[in-house]
Amino acid sequence: MSKKQLGAAPGDESSPETGKRPGWFGRLRAQPGFRAAAVAFVLTVVLGIGSTVAYAYWGQRNTVxxxxxxxxxxxPAVAGEVQCxxxxxxxxxxxxxxxxxxLPPDASLVASVVGPGSQTRLYAIPNDGVFALRDLPGLGKSLSWGDRISISVTTAYLDGSPGSLPAVVDEAKVLDRAKTEPKPVSAYYLASFFCS
Known part of the structure; x- marks a missing residue:
């Protein structure tokens, strides 16, 4: 094989081939410090892109x-007395x-029913001035024969909408109650509800 086929000898990269005029890249490569400049250029570009990506990632992760x-x-307080x-x-x-x-638009009327052992059940009720004890979901099933209950009515702000009324309300969903409420009224349960 000829020298032309083999290419330049190792360690002779910076000298152009004899008899041939070097191109612009060959002349650039022949300059002293070309390799160091090329490495510095590549690192600058790579690190520059890396810093842009890192900044974008940081901006995305650190939201305000x-x-x-x-x-x-x-x-407002419920005025008057609660009656059975x-x-x-x-x-x-x-x-x-x-x-x-x-009643503010986001407030609800809440009936509190205290049963045996001070077990309290809360119900969101319509603001109609009347509700039937038998219509309160699950109340009858939670009571035994002869159990006495105490019923009070107040206004409250609830976390979320209670849905169709009357509805069971979890105590944790009550955000705030009226400062005053009427005196509770009593009833008892004997397979049905009766006023005391």
Whole structure:
């Protein structure tokens, strides 16, 4: 093989081949410090891209969170007394209370039923001024023969919408209650509800 076929001898990269005019890259390669400059250039480009990617990743990971506290209207109290009503002809126990005229739109009316052992069940009820004890979901099943219950009505702010009323409300979902509430009324359970 000829020298032309084999290429330049090792260690002779910087000298151009004799008899041939070098191109622009050959002339650039022949300059002293070319390799160091090329390595520095490649590192600058690679690290520059790396820093851009790292900055973008950091910007994506470090988001700013902002919390906003809204001031709610004070809850109005339920006026008047809560009463237990048991018409003889219907034999359905109804709890009567004063309808709250100025109830804020995101507030609810809540009935609190305290049973044996101070077990409390909460129900979101309609603001109609009346509700039947038998309509409160699961109340009858939670009571035994002869159990006495105490029922009170108040206004409250709830975490989330209670859905169709009346509805069971978890105590943890009650954010705030009215400062005052009417005196509770009593009833008892004997396979059905009766006023005390």
């Amino acid at each position: 969170s902002q919390s906003v506290t809204t001031v709610r209207e004070p809850l 009503s048991q018409p003889v002809t219907l034999s359905v126990v109804r709890i009567l209370h004063t309808k709250v005229a100025a």
